[in-house]
Amino acid sequence: xxxxxxxxxxxxxxxxxxxxxxxxxxxxxxxxxxxxxxxxxxxxxxxxxxxxxxxxxxxxxxxxxxxxxxxxxxxxxxxxxxxxxxxxxxxxxxxxxxxxxxxxxxxxxxxxxxxxxxxxxxxxxxxxxxxxxxxxxxxxxxxxxxxxxxxxxxxxxxxxxxxxxxxxxxxxxxxxxxxxxxxxxxxxxxxxxxxxxxxxxxxxxxxxxxxxxxxxxxxxxxxxxxxxxxxxxxxxxxxxxxxxxxxxxxxxxxxxxxxxxxxxxxxxxxxxxxxxxxxxxxxxxxxxxxxxxxxxxxxxxxxxxxxxxxxxxxxxxxxxxxxxxxxxxxxxxxxxxxxxxxxxxxxxxxxxxxxxxxxxxxxxxxxxxxxxxxxxxxxxxxxxxxxxxxxxxxxxxxxxxxxxxxxxxxxxxxxxxxxxxxxxxxxxxxxxxxxxxxxxxxxxxxxxxxxxxxxxxxxxxxxxxxxxxxxxxxxxxxxxxxxxxxxxxxxxxxxx
Numbered sequence: 001x002x003x004x005x006x007x008x009x010x011x012x013x014x015x016x017x018x019x020x021x022x023x024x025x026x027x028x029x030x031x032x033x034x035x036x037x038x039x040x041x042x043x044x045x046x047x048x049x050x051x052x053x054x055x056x057x058x059x060x061x062x063x064x065x066x067x068x069x070x071x072x073x074x075x076x077x078x079x080x081x082x083x084x085x086x087x088x089x090x091x092x093x094x095x096x097x098x099x100x101x102x103x104x105x106x107x108x109x110x111x112x113x114x115x116x117x118x119x120x121x122x123x124x125x126x127x128x129x130x131x132x133x134x135x136x137x138x139x140x141x142x143x144x145x146x147x148x149x150x151x152x153x154x155x156x157x158x159x160x161x162x163x164x165x166x167x168x169x170x171x172x173x174x175x176x177x178x179x180x181x182x183x184x185x186x187x188x189x190x191x192x193x194x195x196x197x198x199x200x201x202x203x204x205x206x207x208x209x210x211x212x213x214x215x216x217x218x219x220x221x222x223x224x225x226x227x228x229x230x231x232x233x234x235x236x237x238x239x240x241x242x243x244x245x246x247x248x249x250x251x252x253x254x255x256x257x258x259x260x261x262x263x264x265x266x267x268x269x270x271x272x273x274x275x276x277x278x279x280x281x282x283x284x285x286x287x288x289x290x291x292x293x294x295x296x297x298x299x300x301x302x303x304x305x306x307x308x309x310x311x312x313x314x315x316x317x318x319x320x321x322x323x324x325x326x327x328x329x330x331x332x333x334x335x336x337x338x339x340x341x342x343x344x345x346x347x348x349x350x351x352x353x354x355x356x357x358x359x360x361x362x363x364x365x366x367x368x369x370x371x372x373x374x375x376x377x378x379x380x381x382x383x384x385x386x387x388x389x390x391x392x393x394x395x396x397x398x399x400x401x402x403x404x405x406x407x408x409x410x411x412x413x414x415x416x417x418x419x420x421x422x423x424x425x426x427x428x429x430x431x432x433x434x435x436x437x438x439x440x441x442x443x444x445x446x447x448x449x450x451x452x453x454x455x456x457x458x459x460x461x462x463x464x465x466x467x468x469x470x471x472x473x474x475x476x477x478x479x480x481x482x483x484x485x486x487x488x489x490x491x492x493x494x495x496x
Contacts, residue, residue: 016081017165030121032064033165036079039069041094041121059103065119067094083162094121169279170244171200174210174271176290182332183267184401185296186258189223192292193252193269195237201244208239209275210250214268214289219260224253237271256294264328265291295401299326302336302397308384310391316348317384321397323368324377331372333402335365336380340396343482348383350485352448356400363398364484369405387427416490419465427481429470431488435461438496443468445476446487453477458493466490 018034020041031045043065046058058065069077069092077092096119180192199205212235216222225232229248230239237250252269270289273280280286306320325331337356338347351367366380386393420432435441443455455475459468470488472479480486 016083016167018083019163019165034079034083034162036081036083039076039079041067041069043067043096043119057105059105062102062104065096065102067096067119067121069093070095096120166202167279168203169281170203170205170242170276171282171285172205172208172242172273172276172280173198173200173285174273174288176269176271176288178290178292180254180403181292182329182403183220183254183256183260183292183294184403185219185256185260185262185294185298187256187401187403189253189255190403191251192254192267193290195250195252195269195271195288196247197237197239197242197249197273198247199242199244203278204244205242205276205278205280206240207275207277208242208273210237210239210271211235211274212237212270213272213287214270216254217260217266219257220267220294221255222252223255226251236274254292258296258298260294260296262294262296262299262327262329264293266294267292293329295327295329295331297399297401300324300331300334300399300401301326302399304397305379308382308391308393308395310389315385315389317386317391319382319384319395320379321382322377322379323372323399325372325374328374330374331401333370333405334368334372334378335400335402336368336382337363337365337398337400338382338395339363339398340394341384342386342393344388345384345386345393345395346484348385349381352450353484354400354448356398362484365400367406371405416492420467423480424469427479428472429480429486429488430467431470431490432465432467433490435464435466436492436495437461437463440493441466442491442493444489444491445470446489447483447485449487452489 016036018036019031020034021029021031029045029047030043031047032041032043034041044063046063046065069079071077072091098118102119175196175198177194177196178192179194180190183190183192195210197208197210199208208230227237227239227248227250229242230237232238232250239248242248250271254267256267268289268291270287272287301324303322303324304319305322306318308317308319310317321336323334323336335351335354337354338350339361341347347364347366349366350364353362353364355361356363356365366382368378368380372378382395384393384395417434418431419434420430422430424430433441438461440458440460442458444452445455446452453476459466468490470476470480470486472482476486
């Protein structure tokens with residue numbers, strides 16, 4: 001049987017909810033939720049008083065039962081938010097479905113069916129009826145009520161517990177962590193910022209959305225993003241639902257191209273909450289901002305204060321190069337690359353080799369692995385080795401600014417003693433170690449102490465000294481004299 005329908009065009013939107021419990025001293029205990037926004041009473045529990053038959057108890061499959069507030073003229077009744085101090089009168093009631101639409105413990109017995117009886121909550125025109133009197137008790141609109149004495153009219157409000165349920169609300173807090181405070185113009189993209197949204201409760205938040213409110217400088221762009229929840233597109237982070245006490249994060253990868261202007265905190269990032277379905281009374285923590293800085297090699301000066309000169313005692317050429325930081329922010333670390341060398345000249349004190357420029361070129365570099373403050377200078381000594389001792393070469397220098405200092409290789413807890421390390425007259429390189437007779441060792445070499453290659457086959461020590469000579473292929477990929485730098489290490493494979 002269809003429920004009464006009504007128009008709601010003039011109904012005011014409200015948002016109070018109450019938990020209603022009728023004392024079990026009556027024939028039945030009702031527990032439900034009254035919602036003044038939907039003007040409904042949802043009956044969630046129906047329990048007979050101990051000792052009474054449960055014939056007219058709904059089966060669990062029929063719960064919950066929804067009753068709609070209806071005026072005597074058949075229209076929707078606007079239940080006030082302050083229902084806890086308001087009595088049901090004779091002009092309106094909560095009207096539920098026909099009894100025949102509910103599965104009862106008694107089964108399909110036809111008692112009351114077809115007489116217009118409905119489950120309802122409200123005052124009857126003829127007052128209460130006894131447990132044995134089933135005469136019609138009409139409600140407003142001609143509907144009839146079953147067990148009107150099991151519910152209440154205004155005179156029985158003192159026997160009911162009507163407690164207002166706190167309005168659902170959340171407290172969203174936005175924050176931004178700076179993961180990379182310094183970006184290098186023309187450098188690699190860095191995962192620079194982490195945006196976090198936290199729901200501090202007390203209720204879950206739904207439909208959460210944050211919008212980026214900052215803009216990037218020319219030459220600076222977000223190149224990649226990743227989220228722990230939701231999606232990010234067009235400056236909008238659609239988070240979705242966020243449980244009370246939980247957080248979600250958005251990672252921003254940013255790159256400054258070579259032409260980006262250097263400056264302090266000139267890469268701002270700001271986000272604000274722009275959507276959430278639940279009320280958030282505290283809007284002071286709904287937004288957050290942070291900023292990174294840009295440093296540029298274009299604002300860093302490199303000057304040669306001493307051209308290569310031979311040191312007759314060591315047989316090495318020495319040069320001095322000064323680097324001056326013209327940026328407004330410290331430079332975390334610097335690589336000084338050396339270019340323009342003849343094939344037979346190597347940088348003797350090189351820290352390693354790396355790719356530089358476009359097209360990329362593998363060059364030796366010296367590493368200044370500490371911060372250089374604004375307007376500060378540092379002078380680096382560069383050592384060169386040339387077998388012929390010919391002084392006719394003119395190196396050139398380029399710099400690469402690093403956003404963070406390099407991490408040096410982790411030293412082993414205990415190493416293998418090197419007893420001899422010598423470049424031979426033909427350019428071969430000899431290494432001798434203190435060895436364990438009969439032990440097997442592997443030799444590995446590297447151009448930068450990062451990528452290591454193993455020499456095959458491994459070798460067995462014949463005595464307490466083991467010599468190995470790098471004479472190029474097939475042991476190694478090239479002759480040692482043909483590389484800018486080469487590092488070696490021995491690995492104990494098996495002891496006797």
